[in-house]
Amino acid sequence: MKAQVFYEPLKMELVDAPDPECGPADVVIRVKACGICGSDVAYYLGNSSLETPDGKGPCVLGHEFSGEVVEVGEIPKTLGLFSPGDRVVLDPVQYCNACEVCKRAQPNLCENKAVLGVSTDGGFAELARSSYTGVHKLPDNVSFEEGALTEPLACATYAIKNLKVEPGDFIVVYGPGAIGLMMVQLAKARGARTVALVGTRDYRLQIGKQLGADHALSTEAGSAYYCEDIPGFISDQTGGRMANGAVTATSGLAAMEQALEVTGRRATIVYFGLPGDKDRLSVPVLNQILWDKGIRFSWLAPNTWPAALQALATGLVNVAPLVSHTYALADLVTALHEVKERKGNPMKPVVKP
Ligand SMILES: [Zn+2]
Ligand SMILES: [Zn+2]
Numbered sequence: 001m002k003a004q005v006f007y008e009p010l011k012m013e014l015v016d017a018p019d020p021e022c023g024p025a026d027v028v029i030r031v032k033a034c035g036i037c038g039s040d041v042a043y044y045l046g047n048s049s050l051e052t053p054d055g056k057g058p059c060v061l062g063h064e065f066s067g068e069v070v071e072v073g074e075i076p077k078t079l080g081l082f083s084p085g086d087r088v089v090l091d092p093v094q095y096c097n098a099c100e101v102c103k104r105a106q107p108n109l110c111e112n113k114a115v116l117g118v119s120t121d122g123g124f125a126e127l128a129r130s131s132y133t134g135v136h137k138l139p140d141n142v143s144f145e146e147g148a149l150t151e152p153l154a155c156a157t158y159a160i161k162n163l164k165v166e167p168g169d170f171i172v173v174y175g176p177g178a179i180g181l182m183m184v185q186l187a188k189a190r191g192a193r194t195v196a197l198v199g200t201r202d203y204r205l206q207i208g209k210q211l212g213a214d215h216a217l218s219t220e221a222g223s224a225y226y227c228e229d230i231p232g233f234i235s236d237q238t239g240g241r242m243a244n245g246a247v248t249a250t251s252g253l254a255a256m257e258q259a260l261e262v263t264g265r266r267a268t269i270v271y272f273g274l275p276g277d278k279d280r281l282s283v284p285v286l287n288q289i290l291w292d293k294g295i296r297f298s299w300l301a302p303n304t305w306p307a308a309l310q311a312l313a314t315g316l317v318n319v320a321p322l323v324s325h326t327y328a329l330a331d332l333v334t335a336l337h338e339v340k341e342r343k344g345n346p347m348k349p350v351v352k353p
Helices: 038-045 074-079 150-163 178-189 202-210 230-237 253-261 285-290 305-314 329-340
Strands: 002-008 011-016 026-035 064-072 087-090 127-131 135-137 170-174 194-199 215-218 243-248 263-271 294-297 323-328 348-352
Touching: 002 329, 011 329, 026 087, 038 329, 064 127, 064 150, 135 305, 150 178, 150 243, 150 263, 150 305, 170 178, 170 230, 170 253, 178 194, 178 202, 178 243, 194 202, 194 230, 194 253, 202 215, 215 230, 230 253, 243 253, 253 263, 323 329, 329 348
Parallel strands: 170 194, 170 243, 194 215, 243 263, 263 294, 323 348
Antiparallel strands: 002 011, 026 064, 026 127, 026 348, 064 087, 087 135
16 A cells, blocks of 8 residues: 655655554554644654654554545454445544543543554555544545544544533634634534634634634734734623633643633633643632632543534534645645645645545
8 A cells, every 4th residue: 555654754755555454353444534633744843752652653644534444353343343335434542441541431541542643553544454443434424524524523522521511601712723613613502602713814713703603803913803802802792701611722822821811700711722841821820719710621532422423414513614625645745844834724634545
């Protein structure tokens, strides 16, 4: 098969690689679509280390992918779970289902987990292998490109679950990237009356408005959505009571601190976007206590894949407008550079091997 193998920062090559072998607990798929994540760009540029034993390549990147089953291992075959030709999507977080942590139903934190495209080969290749427990059937009416967005959607679903949205709530979403725009739709679907979307780059805020954000607020002077005083705006909109919840789908510390400022009594704040490992947050503690607030962190997508797939199948969340670009497998390096340089207003670029 053809595979894009990442060796070291800035060194990735399209090579002829051996086809993955299908072990007894495995399923091998022909990859149809694989999303490019910000973390793929970070690995490629050397801004972030892989989770391989030594943190280095060779490794096939790509952890957001869908495809068609070509081979089914002995165990899933005996269980009658999958057949060649099935349209599927893979949960890249392959947990062991046997450690103490898994047995407490916290598989995102499994002590033995492997992550496709991060610690072991992923989806930027013609074929990929998964443990059968990570394989989910893709609903018939969901395209492979949309299916490739299931992984980020499942993560967004978990974050919004942690936000505990109640009908009628005023919710603030920071970060109008693909995941933030999924969060806008999920918050609305859970009954939020008003969702304010905060961030930069007008084309993203505009898509956010199309997908249901009631307010788009830019922090960039000169933007059509520029808002000089975001906490003041939220205060005006809520009669001084402030928002019921805020979630940050951005790595920016300023947004994380402002999320504390825009939220009111009994509010929940969910931190989702990944800051740098040296970053520290300054929390005005007394204000948070006196308003009896909850601060929650959210990592990956435990037990949310079926809900995410349902949201795609029923149209509760529309991800089609988020697929901004498609690339051939051979053009992956070009794609990574274009995403880095934000060429052509990227949202979620997808590679189609
Ligand atoms: Zn990702
Ligand atoms: Zn485990």
